[in-house]
Amino acid sequence: MELRGHRKMREGRVCSAMGNKSIAVLIERRVRHSLLGKELRVSKKIHAHDENNEAKLGDVVRVMETRPVSKLKRWRLVEVLSK
Secondary structure, three states: OOOOOOOOEEEEEEEEOOOOOEEEEEEEEEEEOOOOOOEEEEEEEEEEEOOOOOOOOOOEEEEEEOOOOOOOOOEEEEEEEEO
C-alpha cells in the first residue's frame, strides 16, 4: 500500500462484482440519533476499481479514494481483508 497524502480509506463488504474490473462496496457505519439517542446503522454503496478482479461477492475489502476512473468510480481497491 502506497502513501499518497491523506486520502480517505473505508472498509466494507462487496455487494456486487458483476462488472469487469469493477466492484460495488456497501459501507455501513453506526450513528447515534441526535434527539432520540438510538444507535442507527447508516449504509452507503460506492463503486470501486478492482484492477486484477481479485474481490468476490461477500468479501470484506479496504478501498481508497482516488481520481475519477469512470462515470461512477471514484474509489479503488487497496486490499481484500477477508474472503
